Amino acid sequence: MESRLLRVDLTTGKMRSEVIPHSVFERWIGGSGINNWIMWEHFLTHDINCDPRGPDNIFVFGVGPLAGTGAGSGIKGRITFKSPCYNMFGDSAGGGKFPYMLRFTAFEYIAITGKSPKPVYLHICNDEVSLVDASHLWGRDTLETHTMLREELGTYPSHAHTLSISQAGENQVGIASVVSDALRIHARCGGGAVMGSKNLKAIAVQGNGGLKIQMPEEMLAWSDDFRQKIDENEAVYGFKRRGTLGAVEMYQHIGSHFWRNNQGNMFRGGEITSDNWVKKYHKYSEVCSSDCFIACDAKYKIDGTESEAAKKYIGETFRRPEYLTTGSAAGALDVRDWSEVAHWGKITNDYGIDNQDLSCAISFLMELKQRDLISDSDVAELFDREQSLRWGNMDDIEFCVESIVFQKNLFGKIFGDGPYLGAIRYSELKGQNFMKYATYGKGGASFTEEMRPFPTWMNNMAVASRGADHLKGIGLIEKFQRKDLSKIYFDGRTEAADLSVPTLKGASTALIENQVALLNSYGVCLFHWMLDPAGYTPQDYYGKAYAAATGIDRTPDELMLDGARICNLEKAFNSRIGMRREHDTVCERWMWEPTDEGMYPGSVAAEMFNPVLDEYYEWRGWDKDSGLQTRKSLEDVGLGDVADVLENEGSLA
């Protein structure tokens, strides 16, 4: 197995191709694992404490070895960089056809450094690469940019697939994202600001090369088996129809939404509290990412008959909202009309901006207004106009979004890095402490879901390498109370599935983080994994597909060690920039303020937080007092060289 990396120095315009040798795949699997290593090596020769918006930051795109092979569960590409909004490790996955098409060019990894003197886009056409003037694209949103690039690049050797930023990225807004083919967003952590800071408007790829699979017959057999397993599970048909929106009714039942800045955990209003509208309004389906057997995506088109509010959006069409798009609008902001929720998803995608950070920032301010902690004149000071900040007022919400995207006013400037830094800055500005109303973990914006009854999820929010995150260590065992999985993973013990005790919750985070690191490195979607995480284990079942694709045949134990190695490198990155145990924490609301509705009332994080965190460090072999890695813990996963770096910088326990 080998691959090619395209290095681009935007300051000089120089580009060169490098071979990524087999040994790198042996150590880092691919995808996010290799991205992490490219960034780690970069910051051995560049200042890791650099300004993330400066030319010393690096922007890496990579796609794992199962992407495009028929592995059957959707492709995910990954971007990796130092985060401008959270100032720590940053990365983000995205689907669509861009990562698929990159594999049909000569490259699977791209590493971009420096800063272009003028706006450009990077064009990769098979093995030819060029930097092209992008002044005609500057000032465009992601849909306009994608459409114009498709038109100007033609259809040979293929249609162009794009990765682009909007005006938010151009303005280096900390929570700006990168959008694939104008449809699929690499949200979280501010990759769009990094591209914007480099004057890089887009990357466009065209290719018609093939993929090399080491053992094609084995890969086909694996794919057939996977498809058969998927088809045999009746639950898949619900997944196909609803995608992640299937969570709406479950969350409404148990109390796991994030309502009005997490003052509650149930949606209010009629239709929006169920998923009836999936059938009513989602007009047609399409394949989600390339190669996916589940195809949970669909589109909507608003005809204006759906509701009074829908008349504002007649003709609007886009992907149907995912759960977190719905959770941020119907939950965090209390938007109760389906068409407005859909419109929220559309504008945050076209503006290429993270809707979790946005909704947490806006709902933070709405709560201050609701509680009369700020006056109308305070609001006018922020927005340079009257702004009601009334829950669910979509016109006001849209102005808040534009304020941030276009940096129109004080609100845009203060909250452009998300709710955590925004709340700190606003507290300083007003000379009052508003932090008890900010929802975050480790400095990252909350995912708009209720966390308090779920100790593993809460721990994930505190320790995730990119700040508040359920996708690094998704807590299926606990949230779905899967005793069967707990028994499999923990030698017959069931406590990991028991919400009432802290035992095995930190262990679950560590174990699942390792598994997720593998899936992200293979380059496949996590979604199908919810169907049968025991049957589709990344280290066993998926390990066979990885072996077929790469020829790297590992035991499940060896692959779990590979996953742990990837997680440890992300941790080491954050240790180098000074992050310690005190940073592995969550916001005051989650820690101390009990839930007062849902099936688990009275839950607070503080009940179990420290025992769970201690157990997590124990399972990782890290020092519980400082939160730092030990030499032994790093050498155990083959990272003695990383331990040397940390020791030299005083970041090793």
Add this chain to the structure above:
Amino acid sequence: MITVHANFHSHFKELASTGEASFQIETPTVEALAESICEAYGPKMEAMLIDPDTHELNERGTMFVDAKGMRISMGDQLSDGDTITFLVGIAGG
């Protein structure tokens, strides 16, 4: 004989063509309830509800909870008037 109420959501609701139903069962167990539901709604519901390998409740992509939000298992006892909710198990997105 006891009466147990079932609330069906999402895909379960489609398979049952209703959001609510009540079942009278002679043995007060989840297993008896599951049998009644499968009998009422046919093979697709059975495929969703029962793991064909273990004959336990299918835990893959599902969530079955009692009134306190606790997941139920085949061997659990039920009481007259209990309500069991059948949900799909999906998170995040």
